[in-house]
Amino acid sequence: MNIFLTGANGWIGSTVARELMAAGHSVTGLVRSADKGAALEAQGGKVVLGSLGDRDVLRRGAEAADGIVHTAFGADFSRIGELAAEETAAIKTFGEVFAGSPRPIVVTSGFLHLDGGEAKETDRPSVWPVFPRASEQTAFRLAERGIHAAVVRNPRSVHGKGETHGFVPMLAAVARKKGVSAYIGDGANLWPAVHRLDCARVYRLAVERGAIGEAYHAVAEEGVPYRAIAEAIGRQLGLPTKSLTEEEAEAHFGPLAMWVGNDGPASSAWTRKTLGWSPEQVGIVADIEQPDYSK
Template identity: 45%
Template sequence: MRVFLTGASGWIGSAVVPELLSAGHDVLGLARSDAAADVLTRAGADVLRGTLDDLDTLRDAADKSDGVIHLAFKHDIAFSGGFEDAADADRRAVDTFGEALAGSGRPLLIASGTLGLAPGRVGTEQDGRAPAAEGAHGSGGPARRLATAQATTALADRGVRSSVVRLAPTVHGDGDHGFLATLVAIARERGVSGYVGDGAQRWPAVHRADAAHLFHLALENAPAGSVLHAVADEGVPIRAVAEVIGRHLDLPVVSVPPDDAAAHFTWLAPFVALDSPVSSAYTGDLLGWRPTHPGLLDDLDEGHYFTGPAA
């Protein structure tokens, strides 16, 4: 296949590119900077310069490709308070891909997330699929992203082999600068490795290489309208994560009272306090996806989160 990939030089995309190339596919990656273009060229992918706002460019690339994987999101805008604007740009890109692929039977995969899918119980691929009543999830960025995911699966009715791949909140591996690396940095700064309350909150995770393999399998075989879960660890207790961090940094492991969580964990507080386990049983049965790389605690124990420039 000739695959058009947005977010191709990002944390997930840079693992998806070699995964697809090794399977014999050709990859055309969207790059908004010289640095991103260089990363893609060195990886062996073709480069298309542009951004998510260049809708004509996206439409043309999708029209000339055998399939599209959409991983890009304007995280820089989202984290500076513009989440709704970033979510709206994401929706425009997905709608553009849908128009280009309509009636072709070609695949369109987008990335979404599992966090908060079914708080307090194990979420499944069936959760979050039915359109909510108007206003049920509010009108902010998360509601917009949910609506975009639902619009993507609905493209199956327009002749697109569409799939939504929901990623665990932690996609870990050597080089990760996400939630797990932030927890390590907070522990260093505070002098303790903390967890909220009793630390029983369950945190789903997946190794980056296993997530990339799922995108590969879904591109080739996922039925139209699929919702898939890139989740290897269904739910790791946050206290267990804190214990590994404390051991590697030689810091005490302590409970942070819920009322103090915001001061201790800053922006990460709502996430580490959320019990959000997620299953990928349906995904495994549907596509034969079996994660083979280290789980969250084993990967954390390998030590790379505690060395290098970020340390």
């Protein structure tokens, strides 16, 4: 298959590109600049310059593709409403191009909006007003029209050596600044996690399956106590760990506090059975503790 991949130079997208090409697929990656596309070209992929706001570029990329994997999303959360609207329009554009054909569209979502109880693949959450990203809701609306759209939900930590963004680096930065790696209360709230190499295989298996309206959970560890993650960060940085009250956490973590204290275990049993997927990489705590985990 020729896969049109958005976010092809990103933390997840670059790994998905390698996974797809290793399995014999060709990849045309959407990137914002030639410099960012150099690694993909070096591996044998093709590069298209543009962004999710470039509707004509997206349409041309989709028209030439046998399938689409969408991993791109901006990191400037101060513009979350604008970014979410841009992404929704992009997914709708993909649906317009693929309407009436069995070509698959796989989009990215997550579990940030789920709190309490174990998330399952059959869940169909509504858009969270505080974080109005609607990628999966848009994909499921396409599926209702018979378009082969599906969703990969990623846990809040897609970890791996060399990680420079995401929750682990952000939490490490807070710990360095404050001189302590903290957790809230007893730190028993659960975080799902996956290594990015295992995550990439879920995307490949999902686009190869080409199903309509399914959600897959790229979750290797269904719930790691947050205290264990905080302690691993502390050991990596040579800093003590400390329990905070919810009030103290607001001042310590700032906007990250609501994610730190969130309890969101997620099952991947159906995904494992349906896709024949079995995680192979190291878990998040052991990964963070590797001396060369982060620069």
